[in-house]
Amino acid sequence: MTLLEITDLQTQFETSEGRVHAVDGVNLSLEANESLGIIGESGSGKTTIAKSIVRLLPDNGEIVDGEVRYDGDDITEYSDRQLRKQIRWNEIAVIPQNAMNGFDPVYTVGDQIVEVITAHTDTPNDEAMERAKSLFQTLGIDEDRVHDYPHQFSGGMAQRAMIALALALDPSLLIADEPTTALDVMIQDRILHRIQELQDELDTAMIFITHDMSVVSETCDKIAVVYGGRIVEFADTETIIKNPRHPYTLGLRNAFPSIMTDDQDLVSIPGTPPPLLEPDEGCRFAPRCPFAEERCWSETPQSEPYGDGNTIECHRADEHERIRPEASKSETWREQEEVIEADD
Numbered sequence: 400m401t402l403l404e405i406t407d408l409q410t411q412f413e414t415s416e417g418r419v420h421a422v423d424g425v426n427l428s429l430e431a432n433e434s435l436g437i438i439g440e441s442g443s444g445k446t447t448i449a450k451s452i453v454r455l456l457p458d459n460g461e462i463v464d465g466e467v468r469y470d471g472d473d474i475t476e477y478s479d480r481q482l483r484k485q486i487r488w489n490e491i492a493v494i495p496q497n498a499m500n501g502f503d504p505v506y507t508v509g510d511q512i513v514e515v516i517t518a519h520t521d522t523p524n525d526e527a528m529e530r531a532k533s534l535f536q537t538l539g540i541d542e543d544r545v546h547d548y549p550h551q552f553s554g555g556m557a558q559r560a561m562i563a564l565a566l567a568l569d570p571s572l573l574i575a576d577e578p579t580t581a582l583d584v585m586i587q588d589r590i591l592h593r594i595q596e597l598q599d600e601l602d603t604a605m606i607f608i609t610h611d612m613s614v615v616s617e618t619c620d621k622i623a624v625v626y627g628g629r630i631v632e633f634a635d636t637e638t639i640i641k642n643p644r645h646p647y648t649l650g651l652r653n654a655f656p657s658i659m660t661d662d663q664d665l666v667s668i669p670g671t672p673p674p675l676l677e678p679d680e681g682c683r684f685a686p687r688c689p690f691a692e693e694r695c696w697s698e699t700p701q702s703e704p705y706g707d708g709n710t711i712e713c714h715r716a717d718e719h720e721r722i723r724p725e726a727s728k729s730e731t732w733r734e735q736e737e738v739i740e741a742d743d
């Protein structure tokens with residue numbers, strides 16, 4: 400069953416310099432129980448996609464077009480009150496980048512979990528507190544720590560408590576936005592494993608946002624690669640890791656050689672992501688792409704299906720057999736770096 404279906408989503412920010420097209424025609428779908436990774440460099444629009452789904456955008460942001468269907472209903476049409484009552488927490492819960500920002504420093508963590516439960520259900524306070532304790536146990540935190548304040552928690556424990564809070568109402572969809580980047584690598588690993596186990600145990604669908612391809616390669620069934628506010632490639636994880644077609648996906652993969660089987664240099668994609676202020680026609684990746692040809696600069700590529708439910712936005716997608724080996728060579732990207740430097 401399709402749980403979430405996003406169609407032609409466009410979200411913009413009003414700024415003094417013009418409108419930032421942060422999400423510019425995104426299509427995505429997620430089945431119940433499935434886990435989807437959204438990957439891309441910083442500034443590509445990942446967080447804005449997540450915030451658009453639950454409509455927690457900053458004041459200068461708005462969804463200007465498109466649909467977000469949750470369980471068949473277009474929730475972009477819901478009032479704030481409907482979203483608060485029916486969707487946020489009980490259906491879709493978000494684990495933010497930094498747990499400390501998600502908790503109120505003046506209340507104990509347990510009281511904050513109780514507050515979420517009692518605000519959305521008829522559960523009495525003492526039962527809600529029992530639920531908070533059992534969620535703590537699920538996340539491997541001593542249940543007595545429900546009486547602690549957020550500042551009494553270490554970073555890793557606060558992040559786990561935030562996951563407990565997100566699970567308080569048994570949501571059908573969990574959105575984790577870079578949930579472990581602020582933590583040290585060992586703790587990151589442990590938390591990622593726990594999230595993965597929980598997703599299996601609880602049968603929740605999950606959207607995992609990260610810039611780290613190695614994280615999603617272990618956690619997700621499908622991966623959406625975001626660049627310049629668009630999904631440039633969407634496929635099952637195996638395809639994205641082993642046989643991607645988009646030059647940007649191929650470039651990102653080179654930056655995480657640990658996920659590759661062959662011996663390879665770590666090469667980052669030269670240049671930087673584009674500013675999304677009133678973008679021009681053309682492929683947004685063209686200035687950094689070693690395979691860009693004339694039409695890439697003038698015509699925006701549209702999403703084309705390939706394989707079993709995969710999509711790609713690249714004028715040269717049909718040439719992937721030839722492009723893939725070229726893109727795994729470090730010289731290809733180094734030469735492109737020289738082209739970019741010569742243009743500057």
Ligand SMILES: Nc1ncnc2c1ncn2[C@@H]1O[C@H](COP(=O)(O)OP(=O)(O)OP(=O)(O)O)[C@@H](O)[C@H]1O
Pocket residue numbers: 412413414419421439440441442443444445446447448457459460610674675
């Ligand atoms: N409140 C805002 N006002 C104006 N522009 C914004 C605002 N928030 C985000 N943007 C811009 O929207 C674009 C997408 O940002 P977004 O945070 O969604 O990217 P991201 O891929 O999640 O990056 P990160 O990994 O750094 O969080 C960027 O160009 C960013 O500068």
